[in-house]
């Protein structure tokens with residue numbers, strides 16, 4: 001099953017891998033033609049009713065594969081209003097090749113020609129709301145016709161995710177949907193064919209620009225770092241990178257022995273000192289109350305140190321907290337056997353992954369199944385960091401290939417925790433982890449040509465925004 005948003009992301013990832021949308025459209029059109037041949041015999045009259053988006057574009061392609069049929073193509077609107085280049089180019093090709101392709105400029109005068117098969121290519125996953133005119137009138141005409149009806153991707157008017165239709169929708173005898181089943185078609189009472197259109201599995205396996213685009217438009221919220229004690233750089237890097245990834249405010253709760261030093265790194269941070277020189281169970285209730293009262297995304301771990309009472313405090317915090325948290329570094333020993341209502345993203349490095357009873361391997365791509373099993377066992381997202389990062393929620397598992405050897409330098413994991421937390425306020429745990437890892441690696445890649453193996457985590461604070469919002473297609 002794949003939702004419309006995920007389909008759009010996978011589409012863009014395929015383009016990034018070198019399989020452009022026009023090629024996908026060609027495959028979609030070919031798949032439609034194959035289904036037509038199963039439904040009607042050569043010589044049959046086939047009427048294509050096309051909208052002005054890529055749904056229509058698919059059917060313009062199909063027309064070229066149906067020369068043994070009597071095909072007419074009706075475009076609902078003027079050709080110059082076709083919404084995408086790839087659909088327009090396919091329309092123009094039909095016109096130049098003298099196919100029977102006409103524009104329906106006056107929708108009031110729409111007459112569905114007598115035919116044996118109607119191809120419904122008005123709208124697919126691009127539908128918003130109830131069908132507007134002329135699509136609504138045309139949908140009724142299609143439903144009233146004697147002809148069989150084949151819908152392209154989704155019957156026009158039906159929401160691909162919910163299966164609902166806010167107004168009239170085409171009643172299709174058959175549907176050809178692309179790449180993967182759509183949730184809204186699961187209960188469709190006609191037959192549904194899922195057509196492979198040549199999208200490489202890598203477009204879903206590897207996190208890509210399509211995933212980033214689907215997340216970066218909606219960022220914000222507050223991040224609350226519970227870190228510091230023996231160390232001060234880690235919480236400061238994590239708190240700053242959260243801001244660089246779009247968080248509005250970034251707080252650091254730290255022992256008063258180091259709070260001033262952490263504040264000294266950046267005036268952008270709001271450092272809240274607590275008594276003592278390390279995190280202890282006495283602070284937990286106050287920290288839980290603060291984090292929950294502001295609906296903060298918590299990062300717990302950077303620079304906490306490994307004193308027994310600090311691990312106890314991290315465990316107490318995570319058992320009590322019911323919000324969203326990135327669990328990194330010194331807080332990870334609290335994870336095995338943890339019983340919590342919180343939603344967590346755990347970000348272990350190689351050593352920490354092994355200590356969590358996860359696999360120990362140089363190349364995490366060889367142990368993705370074990371990482372998936374670990375995520376399933378602990379019931380939270382695991383972002384396993386390595387030369388290649390592997391993210392799993394126990395059901396879905398994806399791989400991030402951005403990043404470079406220069407990022408072995410200390411602190412890049414703190415940045416990653418911050419970026420994930422910066423996204424976690426407005427997107428779900430799995431996507432925040434996937435895109436956070438992709439952006440962190442990209443931030444390092446944007447630096448490598450200048451800083452090589454000498455790049456610093458603090459340098460990467462400068463390139464995180466470009467990694468998030470820049471249009472670099474590297």
Ligand SMILES: NC(=O)C1=CN([C@@H]2O[C@H](COP(=O)(O)OP(=O)(O)OC[C@H]3O[C@@H](n4cnc5c(N)ncnc54)[C@H](O)[C@@H]3O)[C@@H](O)[C@H]2O)[C@H](O)CC1
Pocket residue numbers: 007008011024025028051052053054055056057058083084122123124125126127128129130131132133135152153154178179197
């Ligand atoms: N994702 C893929 O891998 C592929 C998808 N293909 C096909 O592309 C469509 C989605 O195309 P898109 O251009 O995004 O949108 P649509 O063509 O579905 O519709 C947009 C079109 O419809 C108008 N519109 C929107 N809402 C309404 C409404 N309520 N009433 C009337 N008109 C409406 C809007 O103005 C646009 O003009 C997908 O379904 C596939 O068929 C690729 O070709 C193959 C790969």
Ligand SMILES: [K+]
Pocket residue numbers: 055120121122123124151152153154155156
């Ligand atoms: K359709």
